[in-house]
Amino acid sequence: MDYSLKGLPARGDCLIAASIADAITLIPMVASDSASHELCSLIYSGLIRYDKDLNIIGDLALSWEISQNGREIVFTLRDDVRWHDAVPFTADDVLFTYHSLIDPKTRTPYAGDFNKIESLQVINPYKIKVTYAQPFAPALSSWAMPIIPRHLLQNEDLSFAKFGRQPVGTGPYKFVRWVTGQQIVLKANDDYFGQRPYIDYYIYRVIPDPSTMFLELQAGGVDLMGLTPLQYNRQTQNVYFNRCFNKYSYPSHGYTYLGYNLRDNKFKDKKVRVALDMAVDKQSIIDGVLLGLGRICTGPFLPDSWAYNKGVMSRRRDIPGAKRLLAQAGWADTDGDGIIDKDGIKFQFCLLINQGNSLREYAAQMIQQQLKEVGVMMRIQSIEWGVLLGEFINKKRFEAVLMGWGLPPEPDCLDIWHSSRVREGEFNFISYKNEEVDRLLEQGRLVIDRASRAGIYQRIHSILYDEQPYMFLWIEDSLPIIHKRFKNIKSSPSGIRYNFTEWYVPSEEQKYGPRHKVLL
Amino acid sequence: MRHYLIRRIILTVPTIIGISLVSFVVIHLAPGNPVDSMTMLDPKVSFEAREKLMAQYGLDRPIYAQYMDWVRRIVFLDFGVSYRDGQKVIAKVAARAPVTLLINILSVLLILLIAIPIGAASAVRCGGLYDRFTTVIVFIGFAFPGFWLALLLMSLFGIRLGWLPVQGIVSLDFDTLTAVGKTVDVAMHLVLPVFVSCVGGIAGMSRYVRNNMLEILHKDYIKMARAKGIKERDVIYKHALGNAVLPIITILGLSVPGLIGGSVIFESVFGIPGMGRLFYESVMSRDYPVVMAVLVIGALLTLVGNLMADISYSVADPRVRYDK
Numbered sequence: 001m002d003y004s005l006k007g008l009p010a011r012g013d014c015l016i017a018a019s020i021a022d023a024i025t026l027i028p029m030v031a032s033d034s035a036s037h038e039l040c041s042l043i044y045s046g047l048i049r050y051d052k053d054l055n056i057i058g059d060l061a062l063s064w065e066i067s068q069n070g071r072e073i074v075f076t077l078r079d080d081v082r083w084h085d086a087v088p089f090t091a092d093d094v095l096f097t098y099h100s101l102i103d104p105k106t107r108t109p110y111a112g113d114f115n116k117i118e119s120l121q122v123i124n125p126y127k128i129k130v131t132y133a134q135p136f137a138p139a140l141s142s143w144a145m146p147i148i149p150r151h152l153l154q155n156e157d158l159s160f161a162k163f164g165r166q167p168v169g170t171g172p173y174k175f176v177r178w179v180t181g182q183q184i185v186l187k188a189n190d191d192y193f194g195q196r197p198y199i200d201y202y203i204y205r206v207i208p209d210p211s212t213m214f215l216e217l218q219a220g221g222v223d224l225m226g227l228t229p230l231q232y233n234r235q236t237q238n239v240y241f242n243r244c245f246n247k248y249s250y251p252s253h254g255y256t257y258l259g260y261n262l263r264d265n266k267f268k269d270k271k272v273r274v275a276l277d278m279a280v281d282k283q284s285i286i287d288g289v290l291l292g293l294g295r296i297c298t299g300p301f302l303p304d305s306w307a308y309n310k311g312v313m314s315r316r317r318d319i320p321g322a323k324r325l326l327a328q329a330g331w332a333d334t335d336g337d338g339i340i341d342k343d344g345i346k347f348q349f350c351l352l353i354n355q356g357n358s359l360r361e362y363a364a365q366m367i368q369q370q371l372k373e374v375g376v377m378m379r380i381q382s383i384e385w386g387v388l389l390g391e392f393i394n395k396k397r398f399e400a401v402l403m404g405w406g407l408p409p410e411p412d413c414l415d416i417w418h419s420s421r422v423r424e425g426e427f428n429f430i431s432y433k434n435e436e437v438d439r440l441l442e443q444g445r446l447v448i449d450r451a452s453r454a455g456i457y458q459r460i461h462s463i464l465y466d467e468q469p470y471m472f473l474w475i476e477d478s479l480p481i482i483h484k485r486f487k488n489i490k491s492s493p494s495g496i497r498y499n500f501t502e503w504y505v506p507s508e509e510q511k512y513g514p515r516h517k518v519l520l
Numbered sequence: 521m522r523h524y525l526i527r528r529i530i531l532t533v534p535t536i537i538g539i540s541l542v543s544f545v546v547i548h549l550a551p552g553n554p555v556d557s558m559t560m561l562d563p564k565v566s567f568e569a570r571e572k573l574m575a576q577y578g579l580d581r582p583i584y585a586q587y588m589d590w591v592r593r594i595v596f597l598d599f600g601v602s603y604r605d606g607q608k609v610i611a612k613v614a615a616r617a618p619v620t621l622l623i624n625i626l627s628v629l630l631i632l633l634i635a636i637p638i639g640a641a642s643a644v645r646c647g648g649l650y651d652r653f654t655t656v657i658v659f660i661g662f663a664f665p666g667f668w669l670a671l672l673l674m675s676l677f678g679i680r681l682g683w684l685p686v687q688g689i690v691s692l693d694f695d696t697l698t699a700v701g702k703t704v705d706v707a708m709h710l711v712l713p714v715f716v717s718c719v720g721g722i723a724g725m726s727r728y729v730r731n732n733m734l735e736i737l738h739k740d741y742i743k744m745a746r747a748k749g750i751k752e753r754d755v756i757y758k759h760a761l762g763n764a765v766l767p768i769i770t771i772l773g774l775s776v777p778g779l780i781g782g783s784v785i786f787e788s789v790f791g792i793p794g795m796g797r798l799f800y801e802s803v804m805s806r807d808y809p810v811v812m813a814v815l816v817i818g819a820l821l822t823l824v825g826n827l828m829a830d831i832s833y834s835v836a837d838p839r840v841r842y843d844k
Binding site: 016022024025030032104105107108109110111112115159160161164165180181182183203206207208209211212215216218219221384385386387389390391394415421423425426 | 550551552553556565566567568569570572573576601604605606607612615616671674675678679682685686687688689690692787788789790791793797804805806
């Protein structure tokens with residue numbers, strides 16, 4: 001062996017990632033679970049993708065031009081891309097993907113952004129023009145949607161196609177096999193149009209029990225998994241873990257909040273909501289529940305992104321101040337039982353949480369204790385997810401709820417905050433209504449210029465924090481642990497996966513070589 | 521006997537219809553629906569998209585119409601397609617059933633093999649040191665939470681000693697192994713799950729055998745046998761034990777549907793993709809066709825198991841006859 005090459009990037013080896021859930025289908029627009037999306041992102045490519053700082057960069061598209069005030073996007077596509085079965089990729093595939101998305105027969109939940117398209121024209125095999133009925137700022141980011149191959153799917157019903165279990169894409173990894181409930185194996189795509197990944201194989205291993213997964217990590221059967229805060233802080237501090245694994249932490253793309261039903265008289269007054277916010281010490285919850293591995297959330301935007309308003313400061317815990325505000329709103333403890341009341345009605349409410357999420361259960365108990373100090377009585381009820389959604393959230397039969405939203409790089413959140421989105425099953429289930437926010441959300445979709453959009457979303461951020469329709473709680477950290485032989489892994493605002501194709505194992509450290517039988 | 525059989529088989533038809541109707545209504549009345557659990561409060565999923573999905577699954581139609589659709593298909597043994605991934609339900613069940621069956625059959629055999637001698641021996645030595653010792657062990661076995669025992673054993677044998685794989689049913693390099701290698705690989709993976717799934721069963725079954733045995737040892741015909749001067753060993757193993765294990769036929773009959781039913785906790789801890797997880801996942805995502813298939817198959821097996829138990833009785837026990 002030539003030792004001068006020690007530690008240098010080399011092709012080979014295999015990464016075994018563990019997940020608690022199996023993928024459902026590998027047709028990206030039909031899949032709605034995170035496991036499927038994670039695998040699809042390795043198998044397929046979209047027209048655009050995000051770089052490490054969450055900027056939009058070309059993937060299948062070499063370049064694009066936005067004109068007509070944002071109504072038109074002309075994409076120039078790469079002409080050197082082949083599907084995994086060697087058939088060339090062309091604009092027809094993009095057209096086909098679009099038609100599949102808007103086809104009423106396709107069981108896709110993601111048609112929304114694409115129904116806004118007025119026409120999609122193929123100018124030549126490597127140029128397409130997308131025209132929107134009106135300017136639509138999130139349009140460009142919606143083209144991160146993976147493109148599917150026309151030549152394999154044009155006569156198939158996407159909802160039932162066998163293709164979902166033997167996909168063909170243009171991404172850095174090719175599909176090899178899928179053993180239901182056990183593992184999915186991918187292999188590096190030698191003809192990938194970008195940089196061919198160093199790591200030859202990617203095995204996605206399904207291990208439904210987190211404790212078992214942790215044991216399998218120690219046994220060497222898993223190279224990458226997400227840790228719980230407890231595992232991160234307490235169970236992986238010994239010599240063995242320090243020798244064999246690297247741990248990473250970065251803000252996850254999601255936040256947890258306590259949402260009030262604003263149709264409930266108790267929560268209609270902004271003073272009350274602000275007082276409740278002042279009564280709860282978020283940092284103590286983060287320290288207690290997440291063992292410090294998270295940050296305080298002040299609004300529905302990704303921290304460090306352009307839409308995030310750095311000027312929004314979280315309120316300090318202030319019990320006397322909270323009591324004063326509640327008193328101004330008419331709530332005081334008149335009968336001396338420790339619970340504040342108004343017009344003979346005590347301030348008590350029920351917080352709904354979804355069953356089986358222990359972090360939320362602990363957090364709810366801490367909030368309960370802290371609210372007691374200002375005389376507010378909160379009960380906690382945990383309910384199975386399907387029932388919580390179907391019977392309580394969608395039908396608006398709740399007082400308050402502890403839940404989370406994702407924080408995608410595209411900040412448009414009209415569907416969550418706009419006062420028109422209050423029908424059963426829509427996402428403004430707390431019935432929030434603020435005319436300025438409505439207007440800003442609409443503008444945010446129409447204005448294309450990044451700087452003007454930033455102003456709009458930063459304003460929304462500060463209004464929402466001021467008005468407290470949600471008590472914004474925390475953004476927890478993602479805590480992946482990865483075997484030490486994998487190099488060139490760098491944390492960034494978008495996480496660690498953005499440069500997965502550049503991860504490598506130096507040849508002298510490779511565990512699974514051609515001689516190792518895992519790799520067929 | 522033949523008349524009896526025919527009558528029993530004909531009776532299963534209305535029973536199955538009744539069971540399927542009740543199951544269908546109950547799972548559809550359970551709050552939540554497949555579309556909700558599929559779209560998981562995803563803000564990218566528009567309201568119209570949800571409505572469209574509801575219509576595509578036919579969930580906007582009245583429940584009796586949905587049931588009739590289901591019946592129309594089931595007559596041709598078509599269990600339909602899963603809402604979750606569009607796969608044929610029967611294929612999903614077929615993929616999950618073998619491993620569950622294998623583990624359950626192995627553990628039933630092991631339970632009988634171990635529990636009958638233990639139970640019989642403690643009955644014979646009733647009140648003695650051995651009996652008290654096994655009683656303590658058996659109650660510990662009863663009380664031990666299976667998933668905890670599993671994790672302890674996985675940690676010991678999988679990591680400390682490194683003798684056995686931690687979880688799963690095959691190794692990553694399974695496809696490259698020879699036939700012998702494959703068998704060994706599966707066997708190694710099955711050691712811990714089969715052992716853990718036996719523990720509770722051995723405890724229960726050995727108590728059962730012990731009690732039956734005790735009862736029979738006090739019967740007059742045993743005294744008679746002893747009085748005749750038959751050797752004690754023959755008295756116990758030929759005359760007593762045979763009668764003591766007869767009621768186990770009922771237990772075995774009742775355990776037939778359990779053979780394809782797995783426990784979700786057990787399967788999750790061991791990373792086994794079996795029927796328990798399939799059923800749990802489909803209930804959680806309100807995947808009605810899969811839930812219905814598992815329930816109906818379970819109901820069928822229950823009826824078959826009962827029938828088989830009744831028939832075996834008449835074969836094994838001359839006192840039982842079904843025809844006048």
